Amino acid sequence: MSSITREEKTRVSQVARVPGAAKEGQGCLVVIYGKELGKRYPLDKLQVTIGRGPDNDIICDMDNVSRSHAKIFTSQSGVFVEDQGSTNGTFVNDLEIKREKLRSGDLIKVGGAIFKFLIGGDVEAQYHEEIYSLTIKDGLTQIYNKRYFLEFLEREMARCSRYQRPLTLIMFDLDHFKRVNDEFGHLAGDFVLKKLAGEVMKKVRKEECFARYGGEEFAIVLPDTTLERGATFADKIRHTVETTEFKFEDNLMPVTTSMGVSQMGDVHKEPFSFIKAADEKLYAAKQGGRNRVVT
Numbered sequence: 001m002s003s004i005t006r007e008e009k010t011r012v013s014q015v016a017r018v019p020g021a022a023k024e025g026q027g028c029l030v031v032i033y034g035k036e037l038g039k040r041y042p043l044d045k046l047q048v049t050i051g052r053g054p055d056n057d058i059i060c061d062m063d064n065v066s067r068s069h070a071k072i073f074t075s076q077s078g079v080f081v082e083d084q085g086s087t088n089g090t091f092v093n094d095l096e097i098k099r100e101k102l103r104s105g106d107l108i109k110v111g112g113a114i115f116k117f118l119i120g121g122d123v124e125a126q127y128h129e130e131i132y133s134l135t136i137k138d139g140l141t142q143i144y145n146k147r148y149f150l151e152f153l154e155r156e157m158a159r160c161s162r163y164q165r166p167l168t169l170i171m172f173d174l175d176h177f178k179r180v181n182d183e184f185g186h187l188a189g190d191f192v193l194k195k196l197a198g199e200v201m202k203k204v205r206k207e208e209c210f211a212r213y214g215g216e217e218f219a220i221v222l223p224d225t226t227l228e229r230g231a232t233f234a235d236k237i238r239h240t241v242e243t244t245e246f247k248f249e250d251n252l253m254p255v256t257t258s259m260g261v262s263q264m265g266d267v268h269k270e271p272f273s274f275i276k277a278a279d280e281k282l283y284a285a286k287q288g289g290r291n292r293v294v295t
Contacts, residue, residue, distance in 0.1 A: 027119040028040050028043055030115065030130050030131075033114035034060070034113030035060070035061070037139065041057075043072060048073075049070075049084075050072070051066055051067050051086075053068060060111060064185070064186065065113070066085075069090065070082060070083050070084055070086065070110055072102075077101070079102045080099055081102055081108055082099040083099070090110055092106055092108055092109075093107055104117060118130070138212040141193055141194050143210050143212055146211065146213055146214055148211060149209060149219055150271055153219075156223050157274065159223075160224070166226045167222070168230030169219065169263075169278045170219065170220040170233070171213070171259070171281070172217070172234070174192070175290040175291060184253060188251065192253060197218070199241065199244050200240070207223060208221060208223065219278075220233075220234075226263065234259045235293050237259070238292070238293055241256060242291060256290060258282055258290045259285055259293040259294070260279060260281025262274065262295070
């Protein structure tokens with residue numbers, strides 16, 4: 001694997017354009033997951049290459065990225081991404097592709113990196129919106145991140161305390177997730193996390209907060225919800241995950257979760273004491289045999 005030095009920067013060169021090609025500044029890729037989070041790569045050439053090798057325009061120095069992995073090229077028909085015979089494949093919106101026409105907002109996955117394709121209209125404004133999104137959302141799962149979760153929880157703790165309303169917190173993680181990474185690889189692990197987040201998100205209401213707390217641990221904040229109702233909801237989530245098919249590259253991976261549920265009480269003066277209470281229940285669920293809810 002090539003080592004990347006500070007001198008090996010992305011090269012940008014000017015090339016004659018074809019009729020109908022995007023004007024300079026109209027198209028770009030933004031890193032939303034992986035190294036150099038938030039970095040923007042302008043698509044101001046007819047062809048931009050992505051790979052681990054130092055001769056690429058966009059260098060991704062990761063073991064699961066091939067030396068020459070993919071290319072983005074512009075024609076009269078639009079902007080396309082094409083896999084270059086990579087080992088782990090190129091994905092657009094979670095579907096493996098050989099060649100695919102891109103639309104603004106598409107997510108391109110190359111090994112352990114995810115790029116968002118932006119084009120048309122005010123790309124500068126789109127880019128700054130994307131940067132803001134990165135401050136509150138997890139790039140892989142597209143649910144809220146830890147920073148937003150802590151702010152939301154602190155705000156709801158103050159509101160529910162002021163108005164004497166119940167507030168319930170669910171903390172959960174995937175059982176034996178390390179086995180998934182060890183047996184099927186980190187790309188399979190990323191697939192599981194993203195699919196799980198998508199399935200759970202379908203059941204979370206807009207006034208609630210579902211976030212990735214870190215690694216394979218997730219949190220759900222349920223305002224105006226009692227412990228009993230929170231436990232019932234947690235068990236629905238547990239059952240949903242257990243019965244969902246997680247299949248990656250013909251490998252079927254059994255996935256279950258352990259859940260801890262806690263309701264805010266007078267002893268919880270700030271978010272971390274509340275999180276600790278729910279985490280203790282999560283730990284008890286692990287000790288009790290996993291794939292269960294403890295309140």
